[in-house]
Amino acid sequence: MDAFNTLTVIRMVSYLCEKMEEQGLTLRLLGPGPELEMIYKGARPDQGQPQKIFRHDAIAISAELLDAFWLVGLDRYGPAVFQACRGIDLGDRSLADHLTTDGGLYVPGNQWENNPIPEVRAAAAWRLHGVGCYFGETWFRPETEEVPGFRGKGISDLILRLAMGTAFCQHEARFMFGFCEQALAVRGIPIQYGHYQCYPHGATWTRPDGTQDDVWLTFTAASDFGDLFGGFARDRYIPQHT
DSSP, X not given: OOSSOHHHHHHHHHHHHXXXXXXXXXXXXXXXXXXXXXXXXXXXXXXXXXXXXXXXXXXXXXXXXXXXXXXXXXXXTEEEEEEEEEEEEEEEEEHHHHHHHHGGGGOSTTOOSSOOOOBOOOXXXXXXXXXXXXXXXXXXXXXOSSSOOOTTTTHHHHHHHHHHHHHHHHHOOSEEEEEEOHHHHTTTHHHHTTOOEEEEEEEEEEOTTSOEEEEEEEEEEGGGHIIIIIIHIIIIISOTTO
């Protein structure tokens, strides 16, 4: 098997779908729309609506955005897990350039009333160009006495890598990125889920009262895809002879 090629990614996606189904989940691939809104509001009534970058009207704000998709895992109790992805096409601009013009779409959560532009101090953000994909809105249903949850069962690993494989096939992405809190970054959590490069001060949003959200930039570049897709598929999921 080659270290990495499109067929490798297709095999990985197919196998990961089977692993999710073995956990009792039915997978749906959805775009922004009424069905997703209903699922999201039912799953996260505290939020009401998704992060701005994943909303349908975000495309009207930034010409560099491509389609968004959501991977939703459902069981007999309803939505159990979901993961969102938004494609971007930067052309000759860098990710840092994009964030300093459209970074208000990426503000954490929904507590911001405006679209503040972040400060980008991670030098790596200037090295990322072309087509990429942003990942966020990872959610797991809380476990109760009546309804089971899926944390601690390896589902987070499965669904994020499944989303990465889907993003590669759908957008031919050359890098995949996200943001995370320092407490998670220093523990190596992003690396466990396929974001092999992590840099502090990836984006810093400042509120009118002076408080800040300063997050790390985490990403996987095209040079890492052999490990992300080829190595992962070969060593962890797909037998050598397939």
